[in-house]
Amino acid sequence: MNTDRIDELLAEALTLGAVPTDATPGERAEIEQLMEARSLLLASRSGVDAEARSAMPTARARFERHIAASRADAPRAVAVPSRRGGFFGGVLAMHRGMTAVGSAAAIGVLAVLALFLSQNGFNGVETASAQVLTPGDYVQVEGVVGESKDGRVTVHSEFGDFDFAVSEDTSITNAEAPGEAASVTPGAAVLIGGIVGKDRTIAANTVALSGEKKALPTRLKLRDVKERRAELIGKVTVLTISPDGTQGRVHIDAGNGERYVVPVDGHSAEELIQRFSIALGARVEVGPASDARPDTFRLRVPDQALPPSQPPGIAPNGTAPPVRPEATTLPNSGPRIQAVRGVILGRDGAAFRIQTPRGPVVAEIRRSSRILLGETGLTLESFLRGETAVGHEVTISGGIDKDTGHVVVDVAVVGPKRPLR
Amino acid sequence: MSELEAGINDLAANGRVDAEALARRASARDPDAWGAIFEAHYRAVFAFVRYRLRGAAEAEDIASQVFEIAYGRADRFDYRGVPIEGWLIGIARNLARDHIKKYARRGFEEELVDTIAPPSPDEAPRVDLSLDIAQAMKVLTEDQQTVISLRFLMDRSVAETADVMARSEDAVKNLQRRALAALQRALAGTAYETDVAR
Numbered sequence: 001m002n003t004d005r006i007d008e009l010l011a012e013a014l015t016l017g018a019v020p021t022d023a024t025p026g027e028r029a030e031i032e033q034l035m036e037a038r039s040l041l042l043a044s045r046s047g048v049d050a051e052a053r054s055a056m057p058t059a060r061a062r063f064e065r066h067i068a069a070s071r072a073d074a075p076r077a078v079a080v081p082s083r084r085g086g087f088f089g090g091v092l093a094m095h096r097g098m099t100a101v102g103s104a105a106a107i108g109v110l111a112v113l114a115l116f117l118s119q120n121g122f123n124g125v126e127t128a129s130a131q132v133l134t135p136g137d138y139v140q141v142e143g144v145v146g147e148s149k150d151g152r153v154t155v156h157s158e159f160g161d162f163d164f165a166v167s168e169d170t171s172i173t174n175a176e177a178p179g180e181a182a183s184v185t186p187g188a189a190v191l192i193g194g195i196v197g198k199d200r201t202i203a204a205n206t207v208a209l210s211g212e213k214k215a216l217p218t219r220l221k222l223r224d225v226k227e228r229r230a231e232l233i234g235k236v237t238v239l240t241i242s243p244d245g246t247q248g249r250v251h252i253d254a255g256n257g258e259r260y261v262v263p264v265d266g267h268s269a270e271e272l273i274q275r276f277s278i279a280l281g282a283r284v285e286v287g288p289a290s291d292a293r294p295d296t297f298r299l300r301v302p303d304q305a306l307p308p309s310q311p312p313g314i315a316p317n318g319t320a321p322p323v324r325p326e327a328t329t330l331p332n333s334g335p336r337i338q339a340v341r342g343v344i345l346g347r348d349g350a351a352f353r354i355q356t357p358r359g360p361v362v363a364e365i366r367r368s369s370r371i372l373l374g375e376t377g378l379t380l381e382s383f384l385r386g387e388t389a390v391g392h393e394v395t396i397s398g399g400i401d402k403d404t405g406h407v408v409v410d411v412a413v414v415g416p417k418r419p420l421r
Numbered sequence: 422m423s424e425l426e427a428g429i430n431d432l433a434a435n436g437r438v439d440a441e442a443l444a445r446r447a448s449a450r451d452p453d454a455w456g457a458i459f460e461a462h463y464r465a466v467f468a469f470v471r472y473r474l475r476g477a478a479e480a481e482d483i484a485s486q487v488f489e490i491a492y493g494r495a496d497r498f499d500y501r502g503v504p505i506e507g508w509l510i511g512i513a514r515n516l517a518r519d520h521i522k523k524y525a526r527r528g529f530e531e532e533l534v535d536t537i538a539p540p541s542p543d544e545a546p547r548v549d550l551s552l553d554i555a556q557a558m559k560v561l562t563e564d565q566q567t568v569i570s571l572r573f574l575m576d577r578s579v580a581e582t583a584d585v586m587a588r589s590e591d592a593v594k595n596l597q598r599r600a601l602a603a604l605q606r607a608l609a610g611t612a613y614e615t616d617v618a619r
Contacts, residue, residue: 007594010601011579014572034598037605041573044551045468048574052467055481059488063459066489067452384478 010034054367057198058243061136065242132159132222132251132261133200137240138193138370138411140280140337140397141202144214145188152201153184155192158217158237159251159259164192164202169366171399171408173338175211178402189214191280193337193397193410195368196240205368205410206399208337222251225262225286225297232260232286233302239279241269241411245372247296252284262286268299270372273413275301277339278397340396340407343418347388351406354394363396363407372413391417444505450495459488462506466513468574472558473517473566483520487513507585514567557607565600572597 009031012020019031133139143157151166166172172179184190189212194204225232237259238251248269252260272279287298340363342356350365365371371383378387393415399408446454467484474480490512491498498508558566564586571582572593583593 003595003598004591007591007598010598011594014597033605034601037601037608038573040550040554040608041569041604044554045574045576047551048468048471049464051471051477051480052464052484055467055477055484056463059463059481059485060459062485063455063488063492064452067450067455067492070450070492071452381475381479384476 006030014038057195058136060198061134061196062243064135132238132240132249133162133196133202134240134242135196135198135200136243137196137248138243138368139196139202139241140191140193140239140278140410142189142191142237142280144216145184145186145190147186148184151181155190156216158220159222160219162200162202164194164204164207165197166204166207169368170194170204170207171401172207172209173400174209178400179207179209183209187213191337193399203368205366205408206337206397208399221258222261223258225260232262234260234283236272236279236282236284239269239272241266241370241372245269245370250279250284250299252286262299263296264299265296266372267374268297270374270413271301272299273372273397273411274374274395274415277341277395278337337397337410338400338407340394340398342394344389344392344394344414346390347386352389352394354396361407362404363394363398363409363412364401364404365409365412369398369409370411371409372411374413374415376414376416378414389414393418444498447505448495448498450492455488455492455495458491458505462509463488465506465575466509469510469513469567469570470517471574472555472570474520475555479520483513483516486516490516504584510571510585514563518563553608554604557604560607561600561603564596565603568593568596569600569604 006027009020009023009027013031013035019028019035023031132141141155141157141162143155143162146154146156146161148154152163153166154161154163166181166184170181172181172183174180174183184207189210191206191208192202192204193206193208194202197203232252232254234252234254236250237253239248240250241248244266246266248264248266250262250264250268250272252262254260269279272282272284276282283302285300285302287300340354340356340361342354342361345353345355345360347353352363352365354361354363371380373380373383376389376392378389378392383389394412395415396407396409396412398410398412400406401408443454443457447458463484466487467480470483470487471477471480474483487509491509498505558569561569567586568582571577571585572579577585579590579593579597582588582597583590586593588596
């Protein structure tokens with residue numbers, strides 16, 4: 001059979017969608033086989049396209065961050081002193097010779113502050129949602145429910161208004177029991193865990209209500225911490241984690257009526273979840289900036305802030321039915337998302353069986369879940385391929401699936417492997 | 422016509438920008454221009470690398486790296502020589518090749534099951550097909566994989582494929598026949614239900 005002719009017949013068949021009528025029976029048989037392979041490729045194409053569409057928001061956010069980082073790193077062609085906007089900009093401009101400014105008094109137990117920041121230490125007040133919510137990031141944030149319409153809820157927070165969207169995958173808890181979307185009513189105190197969309201609406205994985213009404217929060221100034229010269233200690237009020245888990249941001253309430261936005265490394269986000277299960281309300285200290293990334297800080301957790309309980313070893317038999325997860329020991333008051341700390345007993349697909357001090361719990365991982373593997377030696381790739389991680393400690397924050405009672409993972413921090421007992 | 426070219430032409434037709442202007446803006450690393458390029462090409466780049474790698478997560482990562490590298494090399498791009506899509510695909514091909522070599526050196530056994538997000542029951546047949554195609558693609562040569570991706574996953578014409586691969590159209594026709602034959606042999610014995618017109 002002439003291969004050039006087969007090439008042409010195939011090309012024609014691919015264009016027409018049918019074997020050309022002048023093909024011989026032998027040629028027709030060969031072309032039909034090739035068309036069969038092609039039809040399988042076309043059948044799979046919609047799946048690939050769906051995967052690509054699903055990947056785009058995260059990829060877009062990653063690319064936007066890459067562009068932003070590249071532009072920030074790029075040398076400036078002309079060295080012109082920048083004009084600073086807002087009150088702080090004016091103050092700083094008047095004291096151009098200063099290399100560090102500012103201090104704030106300690107207020108209460110949680111407010112120990114002694115900041116000495118350079119001129120580059122702060123930005124002025126910026127648009128809240130743009131400063132706080134980066135598309136693709138995971139975020140834990142609190143507020144008070146405002147308007148609610150068509151599954152989209154406006155929340156008033158101390159940094160401004162933002163929206164979150166409730167879907168059928170959203171886990172809603174009310175006073176730590178499974179709740180309904182109808183319970184998300186204006187005035188309710190709410191804590192949201194979810195992924196920030198391109199329009200900065202949060203696609204909520206978890207919505208926790210306290211069952212109580214709350215006054216509208218006072219709008220506070222947000223100040224970026226870019227260069228640290230001394231200690232900053234306070235309470236975490238917002239946590240964000242980048243899609244790859246290597247970076248994050250926290251807002252710190254230093255007790256002086258302002259909020260400091262601190263870029264942190266992935267380890268800090270892991271440690272927050274690992275030690276407190278839920279980041280909001282945790283008391284932390286801003287550590288030194290990384291040598292490699294001078295604009296990124298590591299958080300330290302003061303010893304007295306550590307929770308009392310530690311994960312158990314593996315029980316010999318963990319096959320009991322799922323139970324409600326242990327209650328969190330968060331220092332934060334108000335709505336609480338669920339917290340589970342324990343040791344992984346087994347895995348079935350996306351469901352992990354976890355031994356906790358209160359018995360076995362089943363936790364389900366979803367596409368929007370953030371898995372932080374720290375220094376376990378595990379990789380996200382191996383995890384995606386089915387790594388069971390049996391024996392590893394794990395700390396999870398998330399919601400409850402009201403149908404199954406399983407914990408739905410918002411963030412899971414996998415820790416070291418513990419010995420069998 | 423590629424998605425990018427269509428997008429560029431749409432923009433030009435709207436009087437907002439022409440193709441060369443977009444290319445110039447891209448060369449100057451204009452974020453808006455790169456946003457448009459990302460929107461026009463991400464899905465195609467993802468599709469190009471999808472079956473060369475071990476799953477959607479890897480494809481997402483490699484496709485993202487393609488745009489990051491392209492942005493970093495933006496000032497070297499000459500629109501007159503190569504369409505932007507061809508340039509991106511070239512980067513994707515090299516990245517995927519390096520990625521596969523890296524894992525081959527580590528002795529990784531490729532696994533293709535994405536267990537984090539198990540498919541719903543009604544999606545199972547398509548997912549099985551997807552896994553089998555990914556396995557079958559591994560027996561193809563790199564050129565055969567490329568022609569399969571361009572022609573049947575990205576829906577590029579013979580002429581466009583020839584342009585991207587720097588081959589003649591006859592060579593592409595020959596290559597696509599051999600690629601489909603190799604794929605058909607690799608998938609032989611597996612029955613699938615498809616609703617695609619043949």
